[in-house]
Amino acid sequence: MTAAQKMEGGGGGRNKVAYLGPVASYSHQATKSVFSPDQKWELEPTVTIKEVFDVVQAGDADYGVIPFENSTHGTVIFTLNGLADRAGSYADLAVCGEIYLDVHHFLLGRRCFGGAAAGDASLKHIERVYSHPQAFGQTAAFFAKHLRGVDTIDVTSTSKAAELAAADTTGKSAAVAGEIAAETYALDVLAASIEDRDDNTTRFFVIRKGKERQEQQESSGKEGGDPYGNKHKSLLSFTVPHRTPGALADVLGFFKSRSLNLTSINSLPSLLEPFHYLFFVEFEGSRFDDPEGRVKAVFEDVERAALRSTWLGSWENQRRR
Numbered sequence: 219m220t221a222a223q224k225m226e227g228g229g230g231g232r233n234k235v236a237y238l239g240p241v242a243s244y245s246h247q248a249t250k251s252v253f254s255p256d257q258k259w260e261l262e263p264t265v266t267i268k269e270v271f272d273v274v275q276a277g278d279a280d281y282g283v284i285p286f287e288n289s290t291h292g293t294v295i296f297t298l299n300g301l302a303d304r305a306g307s308y309a310d311l312a313v314c315g316e317i318y319l320d321v322h323h324f325l326l327g328r329r330c331f332g333g334a335a336a337g338d339a340s341l342k343h344i345e346r347v348y349s350h351p352q353a354f355g356q357t358a359a360f361f362a363k364h365l366r367g368v369d370t371i372d373v374t375s376t377s378k379a380a381e382l383a384a385a386d387t388t389g390k391s392a393a394v395a396g397e398i399a400a401e402t403y404a405l406d407v408l409a410a411s412i413e414d415r416d417d418n419t420t421r422f423f424v425i426r427k428g429k430e431r432q433e434q435q436e437s438s439g440k441e442g443g444d445p446y447g448n449k450h451k452s453l454l455s456f457t458v459p460h461r462t463p464g465a466l467a468d469v470l471g472f473f474k475s476r477s478l479n480l481t482s483i484n485s486l487p488s489l490l491e492p493f494h495y496l497f498f499v500e501f502e503g504s505r506f507d508d509p510e511g512r513v514k515a516v517f518e519d520v521e522r523a524a525l526r527s528t529w530l531g532s533w534e535n536q537r538r539r
């Protein structure tokens with residue numbers, strides 16, 4: 219069984235899953251890999267990542283799929299901002315799953331008539347390229363070599379970028395997007411696999427409403443999960459006293475003393491005061507599967523030392539290596 223089939227529906231009828239659209243985005247591909255659209259799952263595209271949070275919090279979708287981090291370009295700030303929840307709008311949301319997607323970028327547009335043969339298209343006619351900022355960050359070397367001086371325009375998703383490139387009948391616009399978007403938006407592939415690194419991978423989070431509910435996930439057996447036995451991960455956000463030397467080191471020390479391995483650490487401006495930070499720590503362990511009480515204990519440690527701390531979810535580890 220894949221992680222895919224394990225998300226629970228909310229009873230009879232089709233269950234909705236929100237993702238960053240329009241169709242053929244990487245988020246769409248990641249979502250389809252877990253929630254195959256059929257009688258059970260109805261996939262709902264949103265215009266922004268923030269809207270995925272809004273729709274799930276409002277109860278208009280059972281799950282949401284959001285890109286969290288990329289192995290080449292790092293954390294997706296729009297998602298981190300949603301998880302930071304500074305306005306207290308998403309208090310009920312929890313991360314309940316993760317999806318890894320190999321990401322290969324394509325330059326899509328209209329082939330220049332009289333240009334080179336397919337697979338080695340001339341790019342001389344391209345005046346602007348649309349994409350998601352993450353995709354630009356993952357293809358910087360290609361741009362430096364082949365598209366120097368061309369305008370790059372940030373849009374909400376790579377599939378939106380393909381839609382915009384297709385709408386330009388002059389053929390002077392292109393998009394960085396997935397191969398599937400070429401077919402969906404009837405564009406030519408001007409260059410294939412333009413990512414800076416061929417191990418380019420994006421990790422998506424699955425979010426849902428209901429912090430106290432444990433997702434019915436079984437061990438993935440051979441197919442998924444960490445072969446070293448690190449079956450779960452959890453995410454916590456916190457702020458520490460700004461002027462206390464070692465306050466952050468103290469919090470990180472709690473994880474060390476409970477033998478809980480950290481898997482990611484991020485920070486954002488807290489917006490409480492300038493240069494004051496909100497930290498995100500992700501570690502191996504689950505609040506729902508905690509036979510030795512180490513996860514419970516570390517939450518209590520952090521709660522005592524932090525000004526504010528929020529548990530953001532526990533889910534099954536899908537990393538295979």
Ligand SMILES: O=C(O)C(=O)Cc1ccccc1
Pocket residue numbers: 238242243244245246285288321350352353374375376377420
């Ligand atoms: O824009 C998309 O297609 C997304 O789903 C966001 C994204 C962008 C680049 C790499 C991975 C995910």
